[in-house]
Amino acid sequence: MNIVVCVKQVPDTSDPDTEVHIDSTGRGVDESKFSFVINDADNYAVEEAIRLKEKHGGEVTVVNIGPEGANQVIRMALAKGGNSAIRLFDEKFAFSDIVATARILHSAIKDLSYDIVMTGCMASDDGFAAVGVTLAQMLGIPHAAMVKHVEVIDEKKLKVGRELEGGLMEMLEIEIPCLLTIQTGINEPRYASFKGIREASKKEIKLMDLSAAGLGDDMVGEAGSVAVMKQYSVPEVGELAEMLEGDAGETSTKLAQILKEKGLV
Amino acid sequence: MNFELTEEQKLFKESIRDFASGEIAPVIDEYEEKQEFPYEIQRKMAGLGLFGLPFPEEYGGCGADFVTYAIAVEEIARVSASLAITVAAHTSLGSLTILVSGTEEQKKKWLVPLAKGEMLGAFGLTEPEAGSDAGATKTTAELSGDEWVINGTKCFITNSGTDISKIVTITAVTGMTGGKKEISNIIVPHGTPGFTVAPAYRKMGWHCSDTHELSFSDCRVPKENLLGERGKGFKAFLKALDCGRVGVAALSLGLASACLDESVKYAKERHQFGKPIGKNQAISFKCADMLMEIELARLATYKAAWCADEGRVYSREASIAKLFASETAMRAANMAVQIHGGYGYIEDYPVCRYFRDAKILEIGEGTSEIQRIVLARSLGL
Numbered sequence: 001m002n003i004v005v006c007v008k009q010v011p012d013t014s015d016p017d018t019e020v021h022i023d024s025t026g027r028g029v030d031e032s033k034f035s036f037v038i039n040d041a042d043n044y045a046v047e048e049a050i051r052l053k054e055k056h057g058g059e060v061t062v063v064n065i066g067p068e069g070a071n072q073v074i075r076m077a078l079a080k081g082g083n084s085a086i087r088l089f090d091e092k093f094a095f096s097d098i099v100a101t102a103r104i105l106h107s108a109i110k111d112l113s114y115d116i117v118m119t120g121c122m123a124s125d126d127g128f129a130a131v132g133v134t135l136a137q138m139l140g141i142p143h144a145a146m147v148k149h150v151e152v153i154d155e156k157k158l159k160v161g162r163e164l165e166g167g168l169m170e171m172l173e174i175e176i177p178c179l180l181t182i183q184t185g186i187n188e189p190r191y192a193s194f195k196g197i198r199e200a201s202k203k204e205i206k207l208m209d210l211s212a213a214g215l216g217d218d219m220v221g222e223a224g225s226v227a228v229m230k231q232y233s234v235p236e237v238g239e240l241a242e243m244l245e246g247d248a249g250e251t252s253t254k255l256a257q258i259l260k261e262k263g264l265v
Numbered sequence: 266m267n268f269e270l271t272e273e274q275k276l277f278k279e280s281i282r283d284f285a286s287g288e289i290a291p292v293i294d295e296y297e298e299k300q301e302f303p304y305e306i307q308r309k310m311a312g313l314g315l316f317g318l319p320f321p322e323e324y325g326g327c328g329a330d331f332v333t334y335a336i337a338v339e340e341i342a343r344v345s346a347s348l349a350i351t352v353a354a355h356t357s358l359g360s361l362t363i364l365v366s367g368t369e370e371q372k373k374k375w376l377v378p379l380a381k382g383e384m385l386g387a388f389g390l391t392e393p394e395a396g397s398d399a400g401a402t403k404t405t406a407e408l409s410g411d412e413w414v415i416n417g418t419k420c421f422i423t424n425s426g427t428d429i430s431k432i433v434t435i436t437a438v439t440g441m442t443g444g445k446k447e448i449s450n451i452i453v454p455h456g457t458p459g460f461t462v463a464p465a466y467r468k469m470g471w472h473c474s475d476t477h478e479l480s481f482s483d484c485r486v487p488k489e490n491l492l493g494e495r496g497k498g499f500k501a502f503l504k505a506l507d508c509g510r511v512g513v514a515a516l517s518l519g520l521a522s523a524c525l526d527e528s529v530k531y532a533k534e535r536h537q538f539g540k541p542i543g544k545n546q547a548i549s550f551k552c553a554d555m556l557m558e559i560e561l562a563r564l565a566t567y568k569a570a571w572c573a574d575e576g577r578v579y580s581r582e583a584s585i586a587k588l589f590a591s592e593t594a595m596r597a598a599n600m601a602v603q604i605h606g607g608y609g610y611i612e613d614y615p616v617c618r619y620f621r622d623a624k625i626l627e628i629g630e631g632t633s634e635i636q637r638i639v640l641a642r643s644l645g646l
Contacts, residue, residue: 075276191284194314194327197276247536 001058001152003049004109005082005118006135009036009066009073010125026231027095038073041120045182047189048150049118050081056152059083061112065093065104071205078200079192085203090210092217097225102134104220107213110139114177116158121146121181132181143179144172148186270336277329278336284313285344293345296473297618300465302427303473306348311382315341315352319508320364324372325380331508331570335515339566342519343526346622347474349519350629353512354423355379359386361508362434362450366493366501375432375452385427389419389435389479390502397635399436399448399499404481406437406451411488413439413451415459415481421629426462426477431455433479436498450498452490459484470621507580508573509630510587514566517590517626518559524594524601524619525555531605531614542604551600559597562590581643588636591626598623 011034012018021030038046049060062077062085064070074085086108093104109117117139119132129145136143149161153173162170163183174180192200210220222228237243242258244251259265270278289306296303310316318334320326334356342349360379363371363386378384395401404417415437425433432454439449453460463478493501529552532543542548565586572579601616602609609616627633 072272072276072279075272076279079276079280191287191313192276192280193312194277194318194329194333197273197280198327200276201273247534 001052001056001116002061002112002114003052003058003116003118004061004063004112004114005042005045005049005077006063006105006120006131007042007046007073007077008039008064008120008123008125009070010039010123011035012037013124022232022234026233027229029232036069036073038076039120039123039125041122041124041182041184043120043189044184044186045118045120045180046077046080046082047187048182049116050190051187052116052150052152053081058115061085061114063088063105063108065089065096065101074205075197075200076192078203078205079196080190081196082200083203085205086208087205088208088213090213090220092210092221095222095225095229096220097227097229098128098130098134099226100220100224102131102138103215103224104213105131105135106138107215108208109135116177117141117179119179119181121183129181132179136179139177139179141177141179142174143181144174145181146183147180148183150180150186270332274333274336277333278340280313281315281337281340282343284309285340289341289344289348293348293473297345297347298472300467300472302475303348304428307351307382307385307429310341310348310352316355316382316385317360317380319356320360320376320380324364325377327380331511331573332567335511335566335570338512338515339519339522339563342516343523345473346516346520346619347471349516350423350471350474350513351385353509353516354388355386357505357509357512358388359424359434362388362492362501362505363452365504366450366497368489370489371452371492378431383429384431385424385429385475387422387425387430387433388502388505389422389425389433391419391421393418393420397632399502400446402436402438402446402448404435404437406439406449408439408488409485412485413437413488413490415451415453415484415486417481419479419481421466421476422479423474423476425475425479426465427475430462430475434492435479435481436502439495439498442496447496448499449495450492450501451486452492453481453484453486454490457484457486468625470618470623470625503580506630507583510583510636511566511569511573511579513626513630514562514569514583514586514590517587517594517623518562518566520619520623520626521555521559521562521590521594521597524597524616524623525552525559527614527616527619528552528555528601528604531608548604551604555597555600558589558593562586562593565589581640584631584636584639584643587630588633588640592633594623594626 019033023030053060060082062074062082064074065088088104122129133143144160146162147160148163151159153159158174164170244254314327317326318329322328338349338353363376379386406413406415432452434450434452436448438446440447459482461480466476532548533541535542569579569582569586572582598620602620605616608614
């Protein structure tokens, strides 16, 4: 069971004090104020891929689009049990939308021998939740999104569970090869051991730029995108909003008063 | 000069930080409250290699450097000083002594399970009447035929009474040479008749670390349990103590960092007189001082660990790091409680535990006073 798992590095927002500021171009954020970590859902995808490998054999290839700094995220996935990795980077990749992003991933994955391609179901920074399914379309393979259960039936088929609203689990069979976008909570991701980390330093991270990916200038970045990001902005506080200030005791008292006045309680 | 951690060190730091916040933080208060040793967490920590970091792979260890070891202890201590001292005492005192002085057979028999974290390492030096004055050791071991017959008492021994505490290495007087006590190290397996482990101490802090008084009454162990040369026990122990001091420095660093994190968080949340208390310089300057001292303690600690990795003599660096970092931790804990006001004095806020956990750092593995003696002597005074 050969598995390709796509991982993205995203700003670490686990610390509530992380400050996100729009940079001077208005199309990016000031990256000096935070560190990068693996996207949460991708972390679960890595774990699921490694568990399947441990149970059924095969290899796990980690694929990433990112600058050199993304190596930390890739090495951590390798330390947990990934076998090898591909990192795609070219300055021309900047401002790629989901279609261009999927195209870049596709260029590296299409020539690999895989049974399953996994992505996280959504990136915590841009929240599109669309690269996985777009990639499936480009690879010409079936997909299942928001997957919270994976079971191998035989060499040709998987049984997967999709998490729906209201706690419903939709069970379906899907043919191999296929693409699964993995939902958080599907497993308990492991922590990398020291030995795993040392092993990871010996594993290969293959680099691919635009030409190695076999793509043209017009297929990536803004030129290759169907949606172009124009500007970030912080929503202004609306006139109808009242911000309650003070400590927890004061604000809860004020809130109770307002709810009472409006006849809501 | 390069202050950058290696990629391996950075990754391990991140992994241990995630592990500590994901696996230790959610459950540690319960263990602390019950004063119960957290076997489940210890087992998981062993799986990450935390009990064998600086030991060679051939003896079940990770083959990591001491800087990595210091980083790991620091990260664990940010969440639990109890677990950090469990690792530190196990590594530097309980296990390193066997690596440094053990025979090949002793290393295979004891170091391998220790490094894998299947067993916890313990070292018994302190006695009721021999603390800083280790030369006052009264415990005796007399050679009788093929056995050492041990009599005496050891106190404050970390890791000595858990279900996975299988041996303790003790210092004992094995005779007199030229009017001086001849001190040797001897490995005593748990369960040996005459070896009794007293119930756990009720300590001010470190509530789920395991600490006991041990007594030996005509306790017989095989002659080959002598660790290192007869009469060289004290010297071997001092060597382990240098590493032990780096471990306590790293622990102090982690605890002090936790004090700062909680203080900054609280200073932003807590409002008095219509603004966050952190907007008052009386509070923000305390945090600034903590930040500065922690950074200096970190430099001293990593430098001592680096010296150990370089194979240099590092007694002075280890003493400086231990002394400065432990006093930094105590000051940080004191300021953290002060910043929290009344809330800092109740167990609902973690700084209350940090304060209780900090004091021992100025005492264990050589008191602050002993460190100053070491440093003064190094100046020829």
